[in-house]
Amino acid sequence: MQQESNEMTMGNTCDITHSMLAKEEDIDRASRSLKAISHPLRLKILCVLGDQEVNVQDIVDSVGTSQSNISQHLAILRDKGILTSRKDANRVFYRVGDYRTLRLISMMQEVFCPAH
Amino acid sequence: MQQESNEMTMGNTCDITHSMLAKEEDIDRASRSLKAISHPLRLKILCVLGDQEVNVQDIVDSVGTSQSNISQHLAILRDKGILTSRKDANRVFYRVGDYRTLRLISMMQEVFCPAH
DNA sequence: TTATTTTATTTATGTATGCTAATATAGGCG
DNA sequence: CGCCTATATTAGCATACATAAATAAAATAA
Numbered sequence: 001m002q003q004e005s006n007e008m009t010m011g012n013t014c015d016i017t018h019s020m021l022a023k024e025e026d027i028d029r030a031s032r033s034l035k036a037i038s039h040p041l042r043l044k045i046l047c048v049l050g051d052q053e054v055n056v057q058d059i060v061d062s063v064g065t066s067q068s069n070i071s072q073h074l075a076i077l078r079d080k081g082i083l084t085s086r087k088d089a090n091r092v093f094y095r096v097g098d099y100r101t102l103r104l105i106s107m108m109q110e111v112f113c114p115a116h
Numbered sequence: 117m118q119q120e121s122n123e124m125t126m127g128n129t130c131d132i133t134h135s136m137l138a139k140e141e142d143i144d145r146a147s148r149s150l151k152a153i154s155h156p157l158r159l160k161i162l163c164v165l166g167d168q169e170v171n172v173q174d175i176v177d178s179v180g181t182s183q184s185n186i187s188q189h190l191a192i193l194r195d196k197g198i199l200t201s202r203k204d205a206n207r208v209f210y211r212v213g214d215y216r217t218l219r220l221i222s223m224m225q226e227v228f229c230p231a232h
Numbered sequence: 233t234t235a236t237t238t239t240a241t242t243t244a245t246g247t248a249t250g251c252t253a254a255t256a257t258a259g260g261c262g
Numbered sequence: 263c264g265c266c267t268a269t270a271t272t273a274g275c276a277t278a279c280a281t282a283a284a285t286a287a288a289a290t291a292a
Contacts, residue, residue, distance in 0.1 A: 026230075027160055034154030034159070035155070038149075039147055039151070040143055107219070108146055108220065110216065
């Protein structure tokens with residue numbers, strides 16, 4: 001009620017103000033996606049993927065937990081729309097779904113990695 | 117083991133590649149912070165705050181849940197380093213801790229809000 | 233066909249999280 | 263001082279989450 005689409009009531013919607021992510025549904029969608037990626041293994045999966053397409057076994061080898069566990073985390077990321085998958089013969093390749101998500105990850109790198 | 121600081125083995129560390137967030141501790145720190153903000157109420161709190169300083173009661177009024185609940189969520193955000201607090205008389209003012217986090221939130225707005 | 237590889241799903245269990253209600257702390261006011 | 267307001271903390275409970283183990287499904291190879 002209090003927060004109803006105040007991006008309409010303010011002139012500039014691109015700068016950093018209290019009108020960020022104003023709509024309830026946007027907030028819910030954002031928090032769902034963030035929750036999906038805010039897990040060490042899933043974040044690591046996203047880092048392993050980057051802008052590339054990688055199959056499950058390679059992800060397992062890179063991340064270092066059980067195949068079952070990786071598969072479950074991949075399912076979470078796919079179900080939440082973070083990843084897309086493509087089947088080639090008996091292997092499944094995963095990649096980050098869209099460029100904006102890649103940019104978000106890159107942004108997180110800037111925020112969370114001291115070197116940047 | 118597999119993922120050990122591959123930002124050192126690649127030339128360009130700023131573009132979008134599979135070397136994102138390479139170090140284990142960076143990943144853990146990032147996932148902790150993301151987990152902290154990946155909750156509808158906490159995200160809403162961050163949106164209400166924006167780049168401003170707001171006291172608890174105003175946050176309660178804007179977000180719309182119990183004072184106790186808001187207080188717990190504020191404590192989570194403060195403990196994870198997302199927010200800082202300042203006490204003025206008998207009121208406590210919260211604000212987003214650093215500009216980089218604000219930029220991350222702004223980035224999420226771009227990613228998750230269709231209008232942008 | 234059977235066997236093997238790759239990936240997904242199910243089940244069970246321990247742990248963490250979120251919420252409410254009640255209580256506590258702390259400052260300001262009369 | 264007592265009372266009120268603002269904020270924090272605690273306890274209890276319900277739900278969600280993370281993981282491992284076992285099994286299933288699907289494609290390939292022999």
